Every structure is written in C-alpha cells, then in structure tokens.
Amino acid sequence: MHRLLATLAFAVAAAEIADVGPDGDVRTNEWISVPLKFNDKDTVDVAIHLDEDAVAAALRYVWDIAKRPDAGFARKIADVLEEASSDTPVPDDRVHALAGSNATKLKTAGKHVKRAEEAREDRPRSAAADYLRAARRKGIERSVEEQYMREVSTCMQEDRQLQEQLAKEAQERAIYDARLAREKASRDAAAQRRKAAEAGLRALLDSEEHTAKPGDAFASNARSCVASRSCSVADLFRGGHKFTGDAKSEFDAALQSLDSGGDAEEALAHIARCAAASGPENKEAVESTAQRALDAAAAASTAVDSLRKALAEDNDNAKGDWSSAAEALARLVRSGRPLKWAVWLARARLVLGDAGGAEQVAGAALQALEKHNPKLMRTPFVTGEPKTLALTIGAAAALERGRLDKATRFVQAGLRHDPDSKPLRTQYDGLKELKRRVESIDKQLKKGMALKTVDLLDEAYGALDALGEEFEGSRLEAYRATLYLRSCHAFSRVRRHELAKPACDAAVQQDEGVEAYAARAAALERDDAYDDAVRDWRAAVEAAGGERAEAERLQWTDDAGDAFDLRRRLMDCRRLEDQWEKRRDHARVLDLPANVLDLRKESKCKWLKKQHKKLARLWHPDKARGDRLRAERKMREVSEAKEALVAAYGC
Known part of the structure; x- marks a missing residue:
C-alpha cells in the first residue's frame, strides 16, 4: 500500500502536523503518528488523534494539510493509516474519546449512511466521513460502494461551498462590525472634540469676569448697575457728576461698545458721560441707548449664567440651560454682531438641533466682520478665536443640514484671508475628499454598480467621521443621513437586507x-x-x-x-x-432549486427539509443579526412555506 501511494505522484509538500503545544511537547490528544512517503522522497507524518479513526484523520489531512479534498485520495490515506495502526494497542482513553466523537464505528454501512444524511445539511465534513466509512465496509456491492464514494465527493463540494459561504458571511460581518466600531469611535471622538471646543468657548466666558478697573465715577456707577441687575436709567444717571468731554464722541463710543465689543458695562459708562454733557434736546436718544445697554447687560448676565450651567459636566438639565442661553443671546445679537455673542448663539442653536439657525448666525457674523472690521478678518485664523469658531460652527451647521457645498464655502471664506492656515486647509481637504467620494457613489448607483457602491460607502463614512472630529466634535448627523440613504439603496440592491434595513431606518429618522x-x-x-x-x-x-x-x-x-x-x-x-x-411563491421563500418541480418526490422532500432547517436557523429571532421584527417575519414566512409545500409535495 505504501508503494501504491508512492506511484500516485501527488505533489504534496512535507509538513509537520503533529499537535504540538507552545512548550514544544506533543499534546496528549495525539494517539499515534504515521509517516507517509510521496514521490519516493517527501515524507509527511500524519497524526491520528485519540478521538479520530483512520477516516477522520485522513480527511483532516486532505482538507487542512494537503488542501486537496479528493475522495479517492482520502480513501487511500485512510487505508494506509488503518493498516499502520492495526497492530497498535488501543488505550482506554482512546476508547472513551472515540465514543464521544463522531468517529464511532457503527455496525453496518447503512447506519453510517443514515448518520451521514442527518449530518449532511449543516455538517458536510461529518457526512463525508460516514459515507467514506460506509464505502470501506467489506461485503458491499461495487455499485453501492461507488455510489457512496460519489456521495463523499459531493459532500466535499458542499463543504467547500459552505466554507466559502461562511467566509463571505464572516467578511460581511467584519465590515458591519467595523462600521459599528467606527461609529462608536466617531461618537467618542466627537464627545472629546466637543469638550475641547467648549474649553475654547469657556475662554470667552472667562473674559466676561469683570474686575475693578481704574476709572471715573461714571465707570464705577456703570459697574454697580451691572452688578445689581436691577438698575434703571434714572439710577444710572443719578449722582450729578459733571463731564466736560464731547457728548457725540461718548454716544458713538457707547454704540461701538454694544455693537462691536459686546461690552454693556463700558457702553453704560459712555452713555452716562454723554448724558452728563448733553442738553435736553438729546434726552430721548440718550435714554433709549441707555435702556438698550441696560437690557444688554441683563441679557449678558443671564446668558453667561446659563452657559456656565450648560457646560457643567454634572448638569442633568443642560438642554434647558442651552435654551435659556439661546433666548438671552438672541436679544444681544443684531445682524451677526457683536461677534463673541454671535458665536455663542450659533453654538447654542447647533447644540439644540437648530442647524439652520446656527448656520444663519455664523454666516451673518462673518459677513459683519468682513464689513465692519476687515483688518481683523485678514489676520490668521487661530484655533479658539471667535472668528475661527464662527467659521467652524457655520460649516458644521451646513453639514448638519446636508449642505456640503455651503460648508465648503464657509471654509473657503477663511482660506481667502489665511491661505496658510493648517486647520482650515485640513477641513477644506476633508470636505473636498468627502465630496469626491459621494459623487463617485452617486455615479456608481446610477450605473447599477451596487457592489462597488458598498465599498465606496465604507470609505465615505470614514471621511465623514474624520470631518466630524475637525468640526468642533459635531456628529454631522444630517449629512450622515444622506449616506444612510445611499446605503439603503446600495445594500438593498445587493440583497444585503440586514444592513439595508438599519440604514433605511436611520435615514427616515433623520429626515x-x-x-x-x-x-x-x-x-x-x-x-x-x-x-x-x-x-x-x-x-x-x-x-x-x-x-x-x-x-x-x-x-x-x-x-x-x-x-x-x-x-x-x-x-x-x-x-x-x-x-x-x-x-406566495413558497419555493422562492425557501430558496429551493429552480427545477424543484421536476425532481422525484424523495428529492423534493429532501430539499424542503434541508432548506427549512437552514433558513430556520438563519432567521431564528434570538440568533439572527439585524432587525428582530424582520427576523420574526422571515421565520413566520419560512414556517408557512414549509407547511404549504409539505402538503403540496406529499412529504
């Protein structure tokens, strides 16, 4: 028999397959190792484990080592292994191991065949082993033996198909799990980025902490009015202090402090000086401006208090505080001015989900800065500065609304004045990359290339995640929904419905x-x-x-x-x-062969049993991936299809 194998001239490389542990010692589950010689030169040691007979060891060799699942080759290997091990004493632990495995030798070939048929649906390797054991039984007719060997070959083909299917499912599952992991990482990174952005915004709040500064009686009175939060115009002007300066200059300075600097305390000091130097003809305008400054001071105090509460980490009512801050800030901002309050208003609206309002305020703030302070607009865009925050929040808000082109224009506005800005350049490149990928996705979808689209979508999600980290920790949910919409189309076209359903649901939930x-x-x-x-x-x-x-x-x-x-x-x-x-087409529900009606009754029933078992395992609500309601529906349809076809086929 050794010589017979040597003449087969199989090109099998030598390999060491003994079950060796990390310490170099042979594991206790090996029973014996049989050297096989091929081509008169290559020798391979084939181990027989305690729980294996010669057939199981031979099949393991041809599948896992030789990578040549050939029925005739496996039979010859099994014959050699059995002959080599026939005189080896059988220890008790091998008897017990064989009894607990599928390698137990049954009394007849028919019982091996019966066990093979039971295992064939989901364990084709076990089925191949039992068909081979049946074919090697002595005393069976040659035609029966040949039939069993054909079944071994068929089981090997079914195993290859099963392994390919499992590999495909594993790959799809890996892609799906990787996307979920990336989504989680994106959320975590966004949360960290949001904290970092809010740290920069807190600096604006800290600048509102007023300390005693040198000044005249008007400045002191203004400071007292701001601190009391209940000051009237009469209280502001009380004291009879004299001022001999230019009333018009003080009036203009008060407006400048309100509109540009957002400093209500300074505006109150200027308007109080103006009142002391003005005549009765200017009383109405002066008092109106003074009341505006007092209202601004009260709104600023409310906004600052609410923002501090909203930014506190242990705040359970952050949304309410953001709403209160947004309401107060709206009273402070006029046509995008003053910049510092406009930035906070845009931020508050974005946090509250009003992306349109945030985009409008941020855009107005940048336009006002371009108009009233072009010199400041031309200075570098430094991370954390108000104008940089306005630009970044505006771009993030535009993306939240799914407006990729508008977000790009926000960043371009900054690059026109600071083309060397690394943060702006990074954001711009990220936006252009996302746009390129989305255009490619739409092009492939229109061509009907859904499989290619699926791969491109994975890249687009990654590009969007990277952008989210750049734009102040925003999740960019609205624009993400446009990708969900494309995923919905693509996954459903390639019939990967377990991935299409959550993508479709997410798109509907967002818009x-x-x-x-x-x-x-x-x-x-x-x-x-x-x-x-x-x-x-x-x-x-x-x-x-x-x-x-x-x-x-x-x-x-x-x-x-x-x-x-x-x-x-x-x-x-x-x-x-x-x-x-x-x-309903029950045969389609069970994915039966197209020619199922042409088959014999036994074959019909065999296919019916096989497919029902396969799909019942696939759609069991406790095991199926994805939407549970969908799994329950599929399971119900599978059960109804089996019941209808059992009656129709007479199984």
Whole structure:
C-alpha cells in the first residue's frame, strides 16, 4: 500500500502536523503518528488523534494539510493509516474519546449512511466521513460502494461551498462590525472634540469676569448697575457728576461698545458721560441707548449664567440651560454682531438641533466682520478665536443640514484671508475628499454598480467621521443621513437586507421626507416586506403633499435615475402585497432549486427539509443579526412555506 501511494505522484509538500503545544511537547490528544512517503522522497507524518479513526484523520489531512479534498485520495490515506495502526494497542482513553466523537464505528454501512444524511445539511465534513466509512465496509456491492464514494465527493463540494459561504458571511460581518466600531469611535471622538471646543468657548466666558478697573465715577456707577441687575436709567444717571468731554464722541463710543465689543458695562459708562454733557434736546436718544445697554447687560448676565450651567459636566438639565442661553443671546445679537455673542448663539442653536439657525448666525457674523472690521478678518485664523469658531460652527451647521457645498464655502471664506492656515486647509481637504467620494457613489448607483457602491460607502463614512472630529466634535448627523440613504439603496440592491434595513431606518429618522420614505419603501419591496412598503409609499405620498398634490411634486427619481409617480408605486405595491398574501411563491421563500418541480418526490422532500432547517436557523429571532421584527417575519414566512409545500409535495 505504501508503494501504491508512492506511484500516485501527488505533489504534496512535507509538513509537520503533529499537535504540538507552545512548550514544544506533543499534546496528549495525539494517539499515534504515521509517516507517509510521496514521490519516493517527501515524507509527511500524519497524526491520528485519540478521538479520530483512520477516516477522520485522513480527511483532516486532505482538507487542512494537503488542501486537496479528493475522495479517492482520502480513501487511500485512510487505508494506509488503518493498516499502520492495526497492530497498535488501543488505550482506554482512546476508547472513551472515540465514543464521544463522531468517529464511532457503527455496525453496518447503512447506519453510517443514515448518520451521514442527518449530518449532511449543516455538517458536510461529518457526512463525508460516514459515507467514506460506509464505502470501506467489506461485503458491499461495487455499485453501492461507488455510489457512496460519489456521495463523499459531493459532500466535499458542499463543504467547500459552505466554507466559502461562511467566509463571505464572516467578511460581511467584519465590515458591519467595523462600521459599528467606527461609529462608536466617531461618537467618542466627537464627545472629546466637543469638550475641547467648549474649553475654547469657556475662554470667552472667562473674559466676561469683570474686575475693578481704574476709572471715573461714571465707570464705577456703570459697574454697580451691572452688578445689581436691577438698575434703571434714572439710577444710572443719578449722582450729578459733571463731564466736560464731547457728548457725540461718548454716544458713538457707547454704540461701538454694544455693537462691536459686546461690552454693556463700558457702553453704560459712555452713555452716562454723554448724558452728563448733553442738553435736553438729546434726552430721548440718550435714554433709549441707555435702556438698550441696560437690557444688554441683563441679557449678558443671564446668558453667561446659563452657559456656565450648560457646560457643567454634572448638569442633568443642560438642554434647558442651552435654551435659556439661546433666548438671552438672541436679544444681544443684531445682524451677526457683536461677534463673541454671535458665536455663542450659533453654538447654542447647533447644540439644540437648530442647524439652520446656527448656520444663519455664523454666516451673518462673518459677513459683519468682513464689513465692519476687515483688518481683523485678514489676520490668521487661530484655533479658539471667535472668528475661527464662527467659521467652524457655520460649516458644521451646513453639514448638519446636508449642505456640503455651503460648508465648503464657509471654509473657503477663511482660506481667502489665511491661505496658510493648517486647520482650515485640513477641513477644506476633508470636505473636498468627502465630496469626491459621494459623487463617485452617486455615479456608481446610477450605473447599477451596487457592489462597488458598498465599498465606496465604507470609505465615505470614514471621511465623514474624520470631518466630524475637525468640526468642533459635531456628529454631522444630517449629512450622515444622506449616506444612510445611499446605503439603503446600495445594500438593498445587493440583497444585503440586514444592513439595508438599519440604514433605511436611520435615514427616515433623520429626515421624514419623500426621499427617505421612498427609498425605504423600495428596499422593503425587494425584501418582500410589502405591508411595511405600502405604509412607507403612503407616507412618501403624504410628505409630497397628498394624492391631490401637483403631479410634479409626486414625481420621485430612484437611485438609478428612473422617475416614477409615487401614487403609481403605492398602487403597484398594494397589488404586490395582495399577491404575496394570496399566491406566495413558497419555493422562492425557501430558496429551493429552480427545477424543484421536476425532481422525484424523495428529492423534493429532501430539499424542503434541508432548506427549512437552514433558513430556520438563519432567521431564528434570538440568533439572527439585524432587525428582530424582520427576523420574526422571515421565520413566520419560512414556517408557512414549509407547511404549504409539505402538503403540496406529499412529504
């Protein structure tokens, strides 16, 4: 037999396969090691473990070592191993190990075949071993032996397909898990970035801490008014102090302090001096400006107090404090001025989810700075400075609204004045990279290249995560929703519905508009979830203005660029729902072969049993990945399909 193997001329490299532990000692689960010689020169030691017979050891060798799953080759290896081990004493631990494994020798070939059929659906390697054991039994007819060997070959092919499927699922699971991990890392990084950004913003608050400064009686009185928070115009002007300076200059200085510097205390001191030097003809204008300065002082005090509370780490009512701060800040900001309060107002609105309001305030602040203080606008954009914060918050707010081009224009406005700014250049490059990837995604979707789109989406999420860390720790949820929408299209087209469903749901959650509802409805149709699809098509119609809306508003263009009437899609889906409930293709539900009706009854029933077991394991609600409700629906459809086909096939 050794000579027979040597003449086969299999090109198998020598390999050491004994089960050796990290310390170099042979593990106790090895029983014996048999040297096999190939090509008269290559010798390979094949181990037989305590829980293996010759067949199990031979199959392990051809699968894992030789990487040549050939039925005839495996049989010859098994024959040699059995012959070599026939005279070796069998210890008690091997008897017990064999009894606990699938290598137990049964009495007849038929019992081996029966055990193989039971294992074949999900354990083709075990099935191949039992078919090989049956084929090696003495006394069976040659035609039966050949049939068993063909079954060994078939099981080897099924195992290869199973391993490929498991590898594919593992790869998909790794991509899915990596995305979840990256999302979590993005959230964590965003939280840290937000803290760092708020540390810079706190510096603006700290600048509001007033300390006693040298000044005249007017400055002292203004300081007292700000501290009391209940000062009136009469209280401000009380004291009878004389001032011989220019009233007009003091009036202008008061307005400058309010509009540009946002310093209400300084404005009050200037207007008090103006009042002391003015005549009765200016009384109304002076008192009106004084009241405005007092209101600004009160609003600033409220805003600062609320912001300090909102930024406290142990605050359970941060949202309420941000709302209070935003309300007070809105009374302080006029046309984007003063800059420091505009930055805080934009920040507060962004935190509260009003991205549109944040974008408007930040844009107005930069425009006002360009108009009233162009010299400051031309200085370098330093991280943490008010104008840099306004630019960054504005760009983040634009991205939160899904406006990539507007976010890019915010950053470009800064680069025009400071082209060498490293932070701005990093943000600009990140925005351009994201735009490039998204354009590529849309191009591939229109071509119908969904698989390519899936790979590009993974890169786009990474680019967006990187941008989130640059833009003050923002999660950029609205723009992320546009990627969710594209993921919804792409994953459903490649029938990876377990990934499409959460992407579609996230898109709808962020924006309950026509695009999101229609995209999810189309994805649900592809997954045969027609009842849910009908609800989403109806929601899309309502979002477009209802069934009586203008025809143009009810037009929807899908990811491939094809235009549809939403009402027509709703009607078509209702018809599909009715067909699915009354005339469901149960063979398609169980993924049976296309020619299943042409098979013999035994083969039909065999396929039915195999596919039901496979899909029941796949869709068990406690084990299925993704949406539990979807798994329950699939499990119910699988059970109903089996029941219907068992009756139809007479199984």
